[in-house]
Amino acid sequence: xxxxxxxxxxxxxxxxxxxSIGSSFTVSDGMAGLMMTMPGLLAAVAAPLVTVATARIDRxxxxxxxxxxxxxANFLAAAAPHxxxxxxxxxxxxxxxxxxxxxGVGLAARLxxxxxxxxxxxxxxxxVPLGSVLGVPAGTLIGDLAGWRAAFTVMGVLTVGVLVxxxxxxxxxxxxxxxxxxxxxxxxxxxPTRLALLLTFLAVLAHFGAYTYITPFFEQITHASPxxxxxxxxxYGAAGIAGTFLGGAAVARRPLATFGLAAGLIAMATLLLxxxxxxxxxxxxxxxxxxxxxxxxxxxSQTWFTKAAxxxxxxxxxxxxxxxxxxxxAGALAGGVIVDRTSPATLMxxxxxxxxxxxxxACLPAAKRAAA
Numbered sequence: 001x002x003x004x005x006x007x008x009x010x011x012x013x014x015x016x017x018x019x020s021i022g023s024s025f026t027v028s029d030g031m032a033g034l035m036m037t038m039p040g041l042l043a044a045v046a047a048p049l050v051t052v053a054t055a056r057i058d059r060x061x062x063x064x065x066x067x068x069x070x071x072x073a074n075f076l077a078a079a080a081p082h083x084x085x086x087x088x089x090x091x092x093x094x095x096x097x098x099x100x101x102x103x104g105v106g107l108a109a110r111l112x113x114x115x116x117x118x119x120x121x122x123x124x125x126x127x128v129p130l131g132s133v134l135g136v137p138a139g140t141l142i143g144d145l146a147g148w149r150a151a152f153t154v155m156g157v158l159t160v161g162v163l164v165x166x167x168x169x170x171x172x173x174x175x176x177x178x179x180x181x182x183x184x185x186x187x188x189x190x191x192p193t194r195l196a197l198l199l200t201f202l203a204v205l206a207h208f209g210a211y212t213y214i215t216p217f218f219e220q221i222t223h224a225s226p227x228x229x230x231x232x233x234x235x236y237g238a239a240g241i242a243g244t245f246l247g248g249a250a251v252a253r254r255p256l257a258t259f260g261l262a263a264g265l266i267a268m269a270t271l272l273l274x275x276x277x278x279x280x281x282x283x284x285x286x287x288x289x290x291x292x293x294x295x296x297x298x299x300x301s302q303t304w305f306t307k308a309a310x311x312x313x314x315x316x317x318x319x320x321x322x323x324x325x326x327x328x329x330a331g332a333l334a335g336g337v338i339v340d341r342t343s344p345a346t347l348m349x350x351x352x353x354x355x356x357x358x359x360x361x362a363c364l365p366a367a368k369r370a371a372a
Contacts, residue, residue, distance in 0.1 A: 003067055003166060004127035006159045007100055009135025010074060010093055011039050011328075013155065016140030016233055017148040018215050024148065025083040029216050030336035035090050036212045037336070040329030042094025043101070047322040048184055050099040059103050059173035060166070066100040067163040074156035078149045094325070101321040110173060122248045125302065129240030129295045137234035144226045184315050193319065196304035200320075201327050202358045203263045203297050208331035209338075210270050210351030211294075214287075217273065217344035222283045232284055236291040243295020251296070251303045256362050259300040263358030265293035271352030274345035298324070 014021060014035040022032035054062055073092035080086045108120035139151040218224040218232060243262070250258040269290035276282030301324065305316040338347045 001124050001127045002162045003063060003100060003104060004124060005130050005135065006067070006155070006162050007070060007093075007097055008128050008131030009139065010070060010155050010159070011097060012036070012131060012136055013139045013151060015212055016136045016215060016229070017143045017151060018213070019219065020143055020148045021086070025086075027083055028340055029213060030340035033212055033332050033336035033339075034087060036208065036332035037329045038087055038090035039094035039097055040208075040325040040327070040332065042091050043097035044322045044326030044329065046095045046098025047102045047318050047325065050095070051102045051318050052184075054099075056175050059107065059175065060170045062103055063100060063170065064163060064166050066096045066103075067159060067166055070096040070100075071156050071159040071163060074152050074159055078152035078156060097325055098321060101325075102318045107173065111171075121302075122245060122299070125248070125299050126241060126244055128298050129237055129244050129291075131237075134237065137230050137237065140226075140230045140233060144230070184318060192307065193305065193316075196301060197319070197323050198361060199259050199263075199304065199358055200297075200301045200323050202354060202361065203259070203266070203301070204324055204327040205331045205334070206263070206270070206351045206355035206358075207266055207294050207297065208328045209335035209354065210331075210348050211290075212332045212335050213339045213344055213347055216339065217277065217348060218283065220343070221274070221277050221345055222280055224280060224283070228280060232287055235284065236287045239288045239291030240295035243292035244299055246292070247296025248299045248303075251300045255300065255303060255307070258296060259304070260359035260362035262293045262296040262300060263355045265289055266297075267352045267355035267358075269293065269352075270348045270355065273348040273352075277345070277348070 014032070018029060018032050018035075021035070022029055025032075050062075069092055073089040073096065076092070077086050077089040080089065104124070108124060109117050112120045135155075139155065142151040142154055214233075215229055218229050222228075224232065247258055247262060269286040273283065273286050276286060302317075302320050305320040335347055335351075338350060
């Protein structure tokens with residue numbers, strides 16, 4: 001959980017620092033958004049390649065190697081004199097995400113008793129909203145007080161601490177299920193897996209296409225101060241934690257309805273932001289709804305992938321990671337193109353129109369058959 005917390009915080013840290021990093025290197029908000037595009041793209045490629053290439057290596061060793069690479073990436077970003085070096089560090093973050101997530105999110109069954117696997121998985125995924133509720137607001141605050149480079153330096157130090165804990169606490173985890181490309185292909189061809197891929201693509205594309213540029217929206221439309229932006233992101237993360245556990249409890253009983261409801265709430269929040277987001281209270285209320293809704297998305301998606309192929313847990317983790325990260329990359333890239341050519345308000349509306357497709361797909365007879 002701490003390892004994924006460090007990864008998630010590092011991955012989305014530029015969201016709160018986007019404008020300050022962009023101005024430091026005199027690049028546009030859309031160009032600065034490449035810091036979100038690069039990790040997702042590389043993670044999507046690294047997830048299957050790293051997992052297959054290291055299939056016989058102790059998983060504890062792999063988690064430690066990925067964490068070390070993450071620490072190096074943070075320190076490189078903090079010291080980078082040129083923007084292209086920041087992007088190189090983000091490539092390293094992407095490789096870390098692909099390797100660590102694909103291996104780590106499926107390890108709960110090997111670390112706890114069978115009756116505790118569900119709770120352990122929820123604890124692991126609580127790192128996703130915790131990265132928003134603690135990591136990103138803290139990083140944004142550090143950036144406001146000491147500059148964005150200090151935020152990456154602190155993340156580097158934190159990651160080194162996580163590495164030490166992994167070395168000391170985690171038991172040896174020799175490879176058990178050898179993941180091969182043939183297993184990935186077979187798993188990806190099933191109807192439930194394809195449904196999981198489609199729902200994940202639409203929900204995550206809508207979310208990260210809009211949320212990556214939420215700071216420019218608050219600055220330009222809401223006219224929020226840096227302190228207000230930090231508080232907004234903090235409350236968003238707190239709502240995300242609630243959404244993770246609410247979604248985790250509901251998805252076991254009504255998986256398709258839970259996924260559809262979460263995406264529907266994201267659509268509602270982003271479509272209303274251009275209308276109500278001119279006022280701080282309106283923007284904050286919608287952001288909290290957005291946080292609760294998106295908090296449920298990763299656990300819903302992972303649950304769907306696991307349900308699609310329960311016999312191949314690491315293969316489903318690879319597909320989950322690759323699809324999730326590829327869509328983060330696509331969303332951030334598309335959002336950057338749109339925000340540079342239109343406005344943050346237009347981008348929110350487009351994100352909402354994309355998110356509304358998820359409940360529409362969930363209502364199709366083919367989706368209900370795949371869910372059965």
